[in-house]
Amino acid sequence: NAGVTQTPKFQVLKTGQSMTLQCAQDMNHEYMSWYRQDPGMGLRLIHYSVGAGITDQGEVPNGYNVSRSTTEDFPLRLLSAAPSQTSVYFCASSYSNTGFYGYTFGSGTRLTVV
């Protein structure tokens, strides 16, 4: 099925550990992005990419790295996990970042840092 695939669905990390959240899309979308969703807050943009080889910071980039070596994949790396990074993470993709085409979201990764 076409769409955005995120793995893993759930993850528990200890403070200081690192990990990579995977995101892949098969719709040939140029624009991909990572959001975090916390209770009582709207989704917040972490990093985004407008095409392979191009990434940029969003609203809350600290503690996260991204890369975009292919159009399909956009992994999010947590360098040294902290309890403040406990959240639900969503990857989204679109034909462009104008918002007009809408975003296709993955089903999310629920991360707990203890």
Place this chain on the structure above:
Amino acid sequence: KNQVEQSPQSLIILEGKNCTLQCNYTVSPFSNLRWYKQDTGRGPVSLTIMTFSENTKSNGRYTATLDADTKQSSLHITASQLSDSASYICVMTGTASKLTFGTGTRLQVTL
């Protein structure tokens, strides 16, 4: 600061009833406003999109309206069904295509 505020925070209605969710915004200028539906444990899915010049847009039992004068949008759900139980998020595309998300309204439809 661009903000999108939604009300109510949560809502419980009986199956078959109608309801209206509100979105007040300060984002200006903006190119479009979308309503998304987010089922529990899933990512948001787009329901409607309106450009800044549109007043209303329907998608089945969902009707979104936009009043640029009062800076309000609403999502009206007609003849609610159990499957409408979800969070509904208002999202605006502003300057430089920056998205501003509302915090959502959690709707529960009961028998």
